[in-house]
Amino acid sequence: MKRLKPAFWDYRAADSGxxxxxxxxxxxxxxxxxxxxxxxxxxxxxLAIVDLNVTKHSTEDQITLRISKLVSNTERTVSFxxxxxxxxxxxxxxSNSFEKLIVKRNLASILESLKQTIGGFTDLxxxxxxxxxxxxxxxxxxxxxxxxxxxxxxxxxxxxxHISDAFLGFREVPHIVIAVKHNLPDGSYYVxxxxxxxxxxxxxxxxxxxxxxxxxxxxxxxxxxxxxxxxHGDVLTKLALPVPAYSDTVKVVEYNNVDExxxxxxxxxxxxxxxxxxxxAQKDELMKSWTSTSLVLVSFLAVSITLILLVVVGVATxxxxxxxxxxxxxxxxxxxxxHSAKLASIGRLAAGVAHEINNPLAIIGEKAGxxxxxxxxxxxxxxxxxxxxxxDAILASVDRCAAITIRLLGFAQHLxxxxxMVDIKEIIDDxxxxxxxxxxxxxxxxxxxxPENIPRFVSDRGKLQQIFLNLTNNAFAAxxxxxxxxxxxxxxxxxxxxxxxxxxxxxxAAADLExxxxxxxxxxxxxxxxxxxxxITYGIxxxxxxxxxxxxxxxxxxxxxxxxPIKRKYQEA
Amino acid sequence: MRVLLVDDETEFVSxxxxxxxxxxxxxxxxxxxxxxxxxxxxxxxxxxxxxxxxPKISGIQLKTYxxxxxxxxxxxxxxxxxxxxxxxxxxxxxxxxxxLVKPVHIEDLLKKMNQAVSKE
Numbered sequence: 001m002k003r004l005k006p007a008f009w010d011y012r013a014a015d016s017g018x019x020x021x022x023x024x025x026x027x028x029x030x031x032x033x034x035x036x037x038x039x040x041x042x043x044x045x046x047l048a049i050v051d052l053n054v055t056k057h058s059t060e061d062q063i064t065l066r067i068s069k070l071v072s073n074t075e076r077t078v079s080f081x082x083x084x085x086x087x088x089x090x091x092x093x094x095s096n097s098f099e100k101l102i103v104k105r106n107l108a109s110i111l112e113s114l115k116q117t118i119g120g121f122t123d124l125x126x127x128x129x130x131x132x133x134x135x136x137x138x139x140x141x142x143x144x145x146x147x148x149x150x151x152x153x154x155x156x157x158x159x160x161x162h163i164s165d166a167f168l169g170f171r172e173v174p175h176i177v178i179a180v181k182h183n184l185p186d187g188s189y190y191v192x193x194x195x196x197x198x199x200x201x202x203x204x205x206x207x208x209x210x211x212x213x214x215x216x217x218x219x220x221x222x223x224x225x226x227x228x229x230x231x232h233g234d235v236l237t238k239l240a241l242p243v244p245a246y247s248d249t250v251k252v253v254e255y256n257n258v259d260e261x262x263x264x265x266x267x268x269x270x271x272x273x274x275x276x277x278x279x280x281a282q283k284d285e286l287m288k289s290w291t292s293t294s295l296v297l298v299s300f301l302a303v304s305i306t307l308i309l310l311v312v313v314g315v316a317t318x319x320x321x322x323x324x325x326x327x328x329x330x331x332x333x334x335x336x337x338x339h340s341a342k343l344a345s346i347g348r349l350a351a352g353v354a355h356e357i358n359n360p361l362a363i364i365g366e367k368a369g370x371x372x373x374x375x376x377x378x379x380x381x382x383x384x385x386x387x388x389x390x391x392d393a394i395l396a397s398v399d400r401c402a403a404i405t406i407r408l409l410g411f412a413q414h415l416x417x418x419x420x421m422v423d424i425k426e427i428i429d430d431x432x433x434x435x436x437x438x439x440x441x442x443x444x445x446x447x448x449x450x451p452e453n454i455p456r457f458v459s460d461r462g463k464l465q466q467i468f469l470n471l472t473n474n475a476f477a478a479x480x481x482x483x484x485x486x487x488x489x490x491x492x493x494x495x496x497x498x499x500x501x502x503x504x505x506x507x508x509a510a511a512d513l514e515x516x517x518x519x520x521x522x523x524x525x526x527x528x529x530x531x532x533x534x535x536i537t538y539g540i541x542x543x544x545x546x547x548x549x550x551x552x553x554x555x556x557x558x559x560x561x562x563x564x565p566i567k568r569k570y571q572e573a
Numbered sequence: 574m575r576v577l578l579v580d581d582e583t584e585f586v587s588x589x590x591x592x593x594x595x596x597x598x599x600x601x602x603x604x605x606x607x608x609x610x611x612x613x614x615x616x617x618x619x620x621x622x623x624x625x626x627x628p629k630i631s632g633i634q635l636k637t638y639x640x641x642x643x644x645x646x647x648x649x650x651x652x653x654x655x656x657x658x659x660x661x662x663x664x665x666x667x668x669x670x671x672x673l674v675k676p677v678h679i680e681d682l683l684k685k686m687n688q689a690v691s692k693e
Contacts, residue, residue, distance in 0.1 A: 358653040365675075366584075
């Protein structure tokens with residue numbers, strides 16, 4: 001895991017010293033990964049969802065259409081079967097006289113012909129207007145049976161036709177009855193009936209092309225199963241599903257069965273009969289092809305998303321790492337340049353100190369030289385007081401040198417990081433002591449205005465020295481000989497103190513004001529300006545939790561204000 | 574040889590003047606540019622030894638004024654630190670014979686003084 005972690009992951013901007021990294025790499029990485037992944041993956045997911053929905057609906061539509069067609073075709077076949085037999089009965093009664101029909105031999109011959117041609121006929125009977133079966137040919141002894149009170153008989157009289165529900169005959173085989181009424185010229189009538197075995201029905205229905213776990217059968221309008229089913233119960237038992245609502249046309253509906261499985265049900269009411277044709281299939285079985293296709297699509301989507309994520313993470317990591325390395329290089333370069341600038345400023349400081357030390361050294365040299373001159377060149381009488389005076393002057397100059405070196409050592413010591421209780425006045429005096437000679441030579445008047453009420457506070461003394469030294473040097477560089485520099489401190493508010501460096505030097509053009517704190521921005525390139533002084537100062541002030549502002553106009557001097565927080569406790573600093 | 578010695582360090586300039594006097598040189602010393610100009614008004618000198626860095630009137634400025642008044646006057650510059658800039662400025666000036674860094678050895682100074690005056 002450690003090996004996979006990119007270099008920038010644990011990087012903290014605080015580690016980078018005064019030149020901070022410009023970026024939060026972890027945030028950039030997260031943003032890059034999230035945005036790129038979103039842009040690449042979201043459309044893919046949306047597309048997949050839309051596609052799945054479209055194909056699902058289209059598959060459902062196809063299934064509905066297929067079932068509708070199947071129901072419609074089957075309904076026609078079943079209807080035709082019943083019609084055929086109904087018309088056969090009509091034909092018989094129309095082509096044979098009543099008298100002929102009631103002759104048993106004739107009726108038996110017709111039954112035989114029917115069995116041999118159309119098929120499915122079990123028996124034939126002739127019932128007179130009183131409901132009595134006056135002639136019967138078939139396997140049972142039903143002659144003389146009176147049907148006057150039977151529901152079906154009343155229906156035949158009313159409607160001229162009756163097709164019964166399936167019922168178990170004496171042979172325990174489901175049968176249906178078809179009966180037609182025939183009016184005679186004398187105004188009387190009789191009913192001609194036949195019993196059909198449902199075997200032919202079942203054959204028609206079982207020959208249909210079906211998908212797995214689908215079922216084609218007939219029910220009556222009470223929901224009693226009329227033909228054998230594969231999954232929905234025995235003949236003459238009640239179907240577990242509700243009887244579908246009446247419709248003239250073929251309908252396809254969905255039901256939840258007892259196992260909570262969705263069923264697609266296609267049905268049609270068969271005209272002039274009590275039958276409803278039912279085609280029932282499990283929806284998930286019908287949708288099998290769509291389910292397998294969508295599974296392939298979802299797997300492909302998952303693989304694609306994984307690949308995209310891997311590529312996005314890889315590319316983002318690589319790019320951010322490149323930015324991180326470039327930024328590290330930039331920070332290192334800036335730190336190096338800052339170091340060189342620091343060395344250069346130390347060099348300038350050293351030159352100033354050398355000059356200051358050289359003066360007392362020159363005095364020592366001259367005094368000692370004079371002593372030697374007196375001893376070697378003058379004869380005899382040398383005044384003791386004269387020699388003592390020269391020795392005293394040498395000692396005074398030595399003290400002066402020592403004072404300078406002690407001050408320099410003190411200053412150098414504080415250039416290191418040292419958080420302590422600081423006194424602004426003390427630090428400014430310290431800084432100015434190094435520049436007083438230059439001020440003196442260049443007739444620059446430095447006025448320090450630090451009121452007694454400025455409190456001591458906790459800060460980094462070395463950094464404050466650097467800030468004040470840089471701003472004073474900057475002001476000196478901007479001023480001509482005889483210029484004026486005013487350094488004033490004020491309590492800005494309860495938690496802040498502001499120190500202003502106001503010079504009457506060359507000032508800064510309005511166009512350059514925004515860029516004065518940018519690294520390498522300088523207007524004094526030909527005079528050896530690195531463009532880092534103010535940039536470094538800006539960085540240090542920020543490190544101390546303060547701010548630096550500038551007000552300036554070309555030719556009218558500059559007003560730099562450093563605002564620092566007054567921290568009372570060491571932990572705050 | 575009459576010499577005008579100008580340096581803002583009183584202890585230094587007075588002692589150096591005394592050492593030159595011991596060696597028989599006629600020296601006047603002052604501690605500012607203004608005093609030097611006054612002296613030059615009153616006396617004529619062969620050579621002026623000037624400190625480069627002095628308050629108000631610097632050595633370079635003083636040299637310009639003196640050179641205007643006494644075109645024959647020769648100059649030797651003394652400086653606390655030998656910066657490149659000071660050296661270039663001082664040596665480019667007309668009539669400047671030498672540029673010495675403090676502390677100076679009296680023999681070196683005398684040599685330069687003699688060279689400067691003997692050029693006449």
